[in-house]
Amino acid sequence: MLKTRVSEMLGIQYPIIQGGMAWLGVAELVAAVSNAGGLGIIGSVTFPTAEELRNEIRKTRRLTDKPFGVNITMLPAMRVLPTDGYVQVVVEEGIPVVETSGSSPEQYMDVLKKANMKVIHKAGNVRHARTAERIGCDAVFALGFEAGGHPLMDDVTLWNLIPRMVDALTIPVIAAGGISDHRQVVAALALGAEGVMMGTRFMATRESLSHQYFKQALVKADETDTVMIQRSIGKQERVFRNKAAEQVVEMESRGASLEELLTVISGERGGNALMTGDVDGGTLTCGQGIGLIQSVPTVAEVIDGIVTGVEALLKEISSRRPS
Ligand SMILES: Cc1cc2nc3c(=O)[nH]c(=O)nc-3n(C[C@H](O)[C@H](O)[C@H](O)COP(=O)(O)O)c2cc1C
Secondary structure, three states, rough: OOOHHHHHHHHOOOEEEOOOOOOOOOOHHHHHHHHHOEEEEHHHHHOHHHHHHHHHHHHHHHOOOOOOEEEEEOOOOOOOOOOHHHHHHHHHOOOEEEEEEOOOOOHHHHHHHHHHEEEEEEOOOOOHHHHHHOOOOOOEEEOOOOOOOOOOOOOOOOHHHHHHHHHOOOOOEEEEEEOOOOOHHHHHHHHHOOOHHHOHHHHHOOOOOEEEHHHHHHHHOOOOOOOEOOOOOOOEEEEHHHHHHHHHHHHHHHOOOHHHHHHHOHHHHHHHHHHHOOOOOOOEEOHHHHHHHHOOHHHHHHHHHHHHHHHHHHHHHHOOOOO
């Protein structure tokens, strides 16, 4: 039941994709997702240099013979990223699919398409999705307001974004944002999506390198435990509601400068907090799907649970009769 244009195009068993993640989208998690029948994606921003990205690609290849992708974030970052170098490395390494995000990948389309790569752009609204289709992207991720990371400032939820994009495009739409279980996957399919992307759900798995204290904090949290920060600098980010996030909310409410904000929101602090288990030590990207995370299973258990859950739920819905 979970065969779609997306699984066909990517040569994967199920159209379940792990979103590229700074710090966590590394070989161990990426290979686990691909080995379980989904598509793992390496987060390039984790690597300060293109050569370090190349090493991670090679490390991932030693852990899986299945397809996996690389995320290349084009959003202006707090530090200069070697984007041209990342693109050159994914081409040289023969990566089959690239997830682009942040802004239009137009300037790289020629080189990526010449290398026979599938390009899937993460779009937060219909206008950006149309642009992605026009410039030759093979599919889009519809990124809803619920998502961990940087949803657009339009604040449109996935519930509305999926059908709007499906109506506007001919290329496949993949749902992203706040998805943690099979019921949401059925809903996404019903709205016309041909696959799902999850980030937060995969943070709380055994293979994720995040510290166990953070995984436990995710299990304890509910859907109200995320907060949107950085609206004042036009780069909003949904993060885990911890002391660092509350501090940023307070700073923004009194009009703090970017320099002041940077003392708390730096990626270094967030990454360090994730890895050392200092749960309040920095701002940590996280989506509203945390409310549905009740345990820390293996990646294969997450994916198998979704696949069997979707099949059972679709059967159950079609056999429902009024009593
Ligand atoms: C810890 C973390 C780091 C992320 N880093 C990136 C990134 O570097 N680039 C990017 O495009 N998206 C990034 N994302 C967003 C994911 O790729 C994906 O779009 C998002 O997690 C989907 O929403 P969900 O977390 O609610 O499932 C990150 C998400 C998380 C949770």
